[in-house]
Amino acid sequence: MTSGRQLVRALSCATAFALLAASASLAWSQSLPKAAVRNVDETFFGSTVSDPYRYFENTKDPAVAGWMKAHSDFAHATLKRINGRDALLAQLETYDSAASARVVGATRASGDLWFYQKRRPQDNQLKLYMRHGLDGREVLLVDPDAIEKRTGKPHAINYFTPSPDGRYVAYGLSKQGSESASLYVLDVQTLRLVGKPISRADFGFADWASDSRSFLFVRLQELKPGMAPIEKYQRSAVHRFHLRGARLEPHAVFGMQAAGVRMTPAEIPFSATTHDGHWVIGIAVNGTQRELRVYVAPQADALAGKAKWKPVIETQDEVTGLAYMNDALYLNTHKGAPRFQIKKLDLREPDVAAAPVVVAHSERVITGLAAASDALYVEAREGNVKHLFKLGYASGATLEPVKLPVDGAFALSDSESNASAADPRFPGVVIDLQSWTQARQIYRVAASGEVRNTGLQPAGPYDTPTDIETHEVMVKSYDGAMVPMSIIHRKGIALDGSNPTLLYGYGSYGITEEPFFSTSRLAWMNAGGVYAVANPRGTSVFGEDWYRGGFQATKPNTWKDFIACAEFLIAQGYTRPAKLGILGGSAGGILVGRAMTERPDLFAAVISAAGALDTLRAEFTPNGVPNIPEFGSVKTEAGFKALREMSTYAHVKDGTPYPALLLSGGTNDPRVEVWESTTKTAARVMAASTSGKPVLLRLDYDAGHGIGNTKKQQLEERADWYAFLLWQMGVKGYELKPD
Template sequence: MLVERRKLLIGAAALALVAGSGQRVAARGSLIPVPPVARVEPVTETFFGQSVTDPYRWMETRTDPDWEPFMRCNAAHAEATLAAIPGRAAMLEQISALTGSNATATAPVPAGGKLFYTKRAEGKDTSALIVREGTVDRVLVDPDALKAGGSHVSLDWWVPSPDGSHVVYGLSPSGSEDSVLHIMRVADQTILPERIDRTQYASPSWLPDGTGFFYLRFGNAAKGSVDYYKDSVAWLHRVGTEAEADIEILKRGKYDAIPLTPSEFPVLITDPTSDHVLVAVFGGVRRENPVWSTLLSDLVAGTPRFKPVATLEDEITTVGWKGDDLYLLSTRDAENGKVLKVSMSSPDLSAAEVVIPHGDRVIEGLAHARDGLYVSFMEGGYQSLARVNPSGTLTPVPLPFEGSILQTNASTSEPGVYLRLTSWLEPVGVWRVGADGTVTDTGLSPRPDIDTSPFEAIRDFATARDGTRVPVSIIARKGLVRDGSAPTLVNAYGAYQISSTPGFATRAVPFLALGGVLVTAHVRGGGEYGKRWWRAGQKLTKPNTWRDLIDVSEHLIKAGWTSSAKLGIAGGSAGGITMGRALTERPDLFAVVVPEVGCLNALRMEFSQNGPGNIDEFGTVTTEDGFRGLYAMDSLHHVVDGTRYPAVLMPHGMTDPRVEPWHSAKMTARLRAAAAPDSGPILLRVDFEAGHGIGSTRSQLDALDADIYSFLLWQTGQAGFQPA
């Protein structure tokens, strides 16, 4: 039925007092705006003999006059509902006190005898770019001091020149990731006049002499267009010159030796110790990329002689080099990876030296320092580090605790490596590995005054329905009685071969202190066990991802950790597929489901701005197998009328460039239309100053987590979070 626009707006703006058991209103006497009713305009398509009807296709048109009012009315409804939850204000106060009372920093990047890093100081809302010279720190870029039309500004990326004299960085408003490139002279903090837009994925790589850098810039397609990320061009910018004078280096069709599709990105990589340039062609979210080399001087002169290093079939995922020694991480005939070494000037992969052969551990990353090649490994979600010294010996690097290596920053001009480490009960710290193998805490990210001793981290396994052992990580209060009464939140992702690694969740501490249980389900589709684990939860095998989550949840219930009435699940972005399909396949199993910035209408993903680059991961509706896989993972088309659905909270940012907000909007509208009268509340939490979460401020993230935990505690009957 077509709902008249005037009725939609009047209904959404009206205030209603809803009485009842607490399933529909957070506090007796609260005035909660009525959620809007979405206009229905069915669009039916047929794929390989199967008809599919989308009732809300109009939401994909940003200029539709109903779109923004629909989102603003939902935002008002969700905000009022969440604010009325008793205990929510106290939860936010506790979270903000924890996050605001400690400083956090990234692993430094060494350049020219200086250290560059970002740090969020105590009480600050965003991280600032810092340069350390000796023992003296200076703030170079402070996003808290910048505003763009009243919106917060995010520091998206930054790269110092080899001598540390300049830094190139990107800024964007409201979490949009619409980066504009800036350049600063470090000595006097002068911001040079150059401004270059469309540089979200700039990937700057400085010339060895620091006079300029290569960077990537999108074409001229309109923002929001399916073509926005297509036909990117690699440019050379000389510091101090106008952007209009930049030299076009590489694009589709420029050189026959470098074939490019419209969706591929030509990225140029340099190193101060080498007179060569690497050309890597990135294909959206594709992990494996072809690589070429050429002399830097020839490339700049416009007469490159490209030498093939590796084809797409060689499955190169990471490179690292120093001088003429080029190291390549390949998964060809080695699903856990192997490290190969060739000459940069005369690359011959068929004669490559095998530096690290395929083994039981997954090889994850390479970082070359002056004293050797540092290699990170993954096993079941936990990471370790080793160094290959110049003689070729592989030596383990003892880390201070078992957990995650969030960053590994090294320079071929300096010895050692900087690490950013964390674990389930270990807050993030910045450590340095010296050339002698010693590991020391830099103090850049001081340990916060948070007592973790009342809690424990437990490594468990659940047996999936096909017999696969799925790792499960559990954080809970020591001695917690397993009688099924604990409110529990299970996080899951499962895509892109990205692992859910151990990490300290500062914002979860108040929830844990109330007796909550925090769980990570290491579902298939991730990278915990390398390529095989990823392929077991991708495209036609994607159902394993959400069914692993379902099976982990049932395992937790059987083990007494929780019960269906106390169980919530949460996951974001591609994890929205996991959440949405677990919700639609087993709505009876959960009390709360939180798909955050979630992909919930997978059939339409490839027609959005970020869609073409994700076809390698999810498939395309233009092939029968692709359609079958996408339909299976599409949550919107698995909502069933008359079903009792649990409480659902869908947070989304309006400037999200990765997963369009219409995913959550459509799912909200469909669930409300289909849900049985005794279903839980369905909230669409919209932040108009946020995107995919990457550029969100501390206060935005604090408020989001306070809402999620409070919503879960309200819906699971926790004392102190129930209406009077």
């Protein structure tokens, strides 16, 4: 083993080489097109904001498009020049292909039919399958790889929902990461499509009627000539599709125009038809706001287009989750209960205030609920470990724990397919369960409490590495708040500040980073890497109060907590600034971007993947309006101040030695526009930084926000991330090869 003194000497040499390599890279970049400054000054509530690269928002401008392409080509070429990058990619491919398949979204239908998505080592994209029983013959239903071969463009399945009788499956399909899905209906007996695809069906699922012959779905409005792109997600409506005659109802079933419904143009309507044929539940979602407004109507009236909808839940009731059984809605609410409680609302006489509490507020954070025929299943977090409980439907029933084989994480819904873990027609639940050191497996929980592995997810040789250890720590932040962080690394590392360390965080929408297994982390650890995951304020690891502690005006707590976690890793000897990198994506761009601008001395390298970096301009994009509830609006003084404080772009200062920066994004991103996530901030940091370290703009012209990316795209991006970090940390074997 290398001594500490030898390590320090070797690392000093490596760091010097990395700086030389960075300077050489910068010199090479001199031939790239420069971004001209064209300031646009705006005044908000007495404060003037300068935007030097506002014109970059017109990505169709030939000069802007040329700048983007030149810098992206340069970034890809530079990343490919890093010694060790190809070996990293080979490792990632080996780990990814070690198991015979990856299976997600397992969903049941009548007749013991199972539907799920699967990707084998030879596949580039998840495919949709069906089988009769867990041991039955597998049938391929939808093959995006075959579609790519026909069209030359990568496609992905956005969602799928089988009909209750299992005869049909509705699914969304989009291309090039756009998430702009068309909805298809497949007869699984004949493997023929029913009717033509329905466009503008971006949002998540088909809500089948109990007779399996029609369904409801959300359709975006048509953007007609002259309409602004910002209107894309406004005035959506729930429509009905009939399989007989492949007929689409011309009038909306639920939405702004429906009788009895009060909705704003920005609210998005969803529906849920109950399995017993009694009700249709209409849900109005105000963009990213977690609190729901809910209406109900008799199912027969709603499906006939004659419903007069009745409001039963308002946002002030602070309900964030629902489950239905026996003419009652079970409500997960944080009103008066920051760690949530569950109430039971009788839909025949709905009164939320008077609804009885069936699961009381406690130290556990209730994070989800799902109704099965035998019981209501409840997921709750204690620390960073999820626990499963069940509650019988009889009056006076008490919460019973279900013992799981792994202490880790699961969810009662599947975000990749919008599949629910439970079905009110069947007993028990089906869950994905994993931890930091145990790969995801799919388990079936019986009504008896017995938990069995379904066998749907094949095991792989790297599923349970024994040479990795994890630590759950609490970190004191700048104001005394204690922030949870998970640290994962190979056993036996030296706490001498020598370890390449990657700190990841997100910190928005109340999304908590729970234990998850990733074979790609093994490649990072093979290079001596430590991987850390923070749960700063803005997540909901400790419930609603923790979430609101990193929300709009209090958002600075999110990156200040993250900075405290970085300082902890240094103080405890895991790493030092020259060996520390940070990673965040999407809203996590706020986290890493502001950590970089506030403490540029603390990090060797920063990666922002499709990150929200120009928050002052976000609400003027199609997905900006739905995000106003989370981040605020420049149209109010409080909102402007909060958004300006969040903006990485607005906080870049000339003459500052910024760390190396890799901005990664897809040009078809429907959630964070490419100029918001990459180009404007890239140009600004290139002009401002005095460190001589690279600022790389890695664009993918066949990708969007990352949803639907092919295996090849995912692995190449991850290899680029790791290689970039190791290069900038001066790790031996990751120097930049001569041009």
